[in-house]
Amino acid sequence: MTLFVSFLLLTLPIISNGLQLFHEKSNSTFRSYENTFMDQVCGRDTNPGKVPFYASIGLDHPNVPYTMCGGVLIADRWILTEAYCIAFIWGPIRVVLGDKWNNKTIGVGHFFIHPDFSLERPMNNIALLLLKEPVQFSRNIQPICLPEHGEDETFHNRYGTVAGRQKLRKEEPTFTNMHITTLPIDRSDDCDKFFKKYIRKNITDSFFCAGYPKRRKNACFPDRGDPFMVKVRKHWVIAGLTLGNDDCKRPHALDIYTRVGFYLDWIKRTIEQNNI
Numbered sequence: 592m593t594l595f596v597s598f599l600l601l602t603l604p605i606i607s608n609g610l611q612l613f614h615e616k617s618n619s620t621f622r623s624y625e626n627t628f629m630d631q632v633c634g635r636d637t638n639p640g641k642v643p644f645y646a647s648i649g650l651d652h653p654n655v656p657y658t659m660c661g662g663v664l665i666a667d668r669w670i671l672t673e674a675y676c677i678a679f680i681w682g683p684i685r686v687v688l689g690d691k692w693n694n695k696t697i698g699v700g701h702f703f704i705h706p707d708f709s710l711e712r713p714m715n716n717i718a719l720l721l722l723k724e725p726v727q728f729s730r731n732i733q734p735i736c737l738p739e740h741g742e743d744e745t746f747h748n749r750y751g752t753v754a755g756r757q758k759l760r761k762e763e764p765t766f767t768n769m770h771i772t773t774l775p776i777d778r779s780d781d782c783d784k785f786f787k788k789y790i791r792k793n794i795t796d797s798f799f800c801a802g803y804p805k806r807r808k809n810a811c812f813p814d815r816g817d818p819f820m821v822k823v824r825k826h827w828v829i830a831g832l833t834l835g836n837d838d839c840k841r842p843h844a845l846d847i848y849t850r851v852g853f854y855l856d857w858i859k860r861t862i863e864q865n866n867i
Contacts, residue, residue: 634736634826644735651685670720673816743852755817802845
């Protein structure tokens with residue numbers, strides 16, 4: 592077993608080749624590698640309190656050590672995050688992966704914001720970052736799985752996990768404790784009413800809610816783009832990205848997330864067209 596794990600970690604950078612990772616076997620031309628082997632790679636179980644897929648995103652400047660938004664590693668050169676935060680990073684972008692004791696800082700070569708995104712509305716709030724160099728996967732740095740097409744339709748009423756760096760002040764450094772909360776996905780009328788109340792628009796299929804409609808418990812993280820993940824068998828799948836909740840000033844029971852599954856075609860096309 593030890594020999595197999597060592598072999599797996601040594602060969603990951605070679606076989607990943609910047610391509611997207613799915614947790615299920617598929618006929619998609621999006622991946623050209625052996626499905627069975629790659630099933631061992633993305634979204635693997637981790638130690639409690641560890642989220643090796645998490646990406647801390649910020650301005651690449653020595654005087655700006657804190658995270659401006661979160662995201663997830665989805666392949667050896669690709670980060671998935673929200674567009675709103677990226678639009679407000681005026682300068683070079685850096686990504687920090689790993690934990691406090693074993694981490695890697697990598698510059699972003701290019702970023703791709705969804706073409707239909709607008710700062711005036713929350714729709715299409717999704718972006719991809721292309722790293723300047725490939726990531727060496729390890730125990731502390733791993734990619735998360737994307738959902739299969741239509742798979743997240745089955746997630747309603749299931750519990751998922753939202754993770755983020757808990758910070759008390761904006762000036763605190765990137766590596767603070769990882770805060771993890773388990774919440775049920777809610778795509779009922781409660782979500783529709785909540786969305787219309789706070790976003791002032793009717794909800795679309797590109798969003799979902801998570802939380803407790805009758806209780807005041809939510810994720811309450813300061814970072815936009817924090818991942819909402821669902822466990823599917825032995826793999827973690829990225830279901831959503833935190834839309835933002837005004838720095839927890841609003842005591843509500845639900846949070847709103849950008850639904851990643853809705854944008855699979857755009858994610859796939861962007862990576863295929865821009866892999867180097």
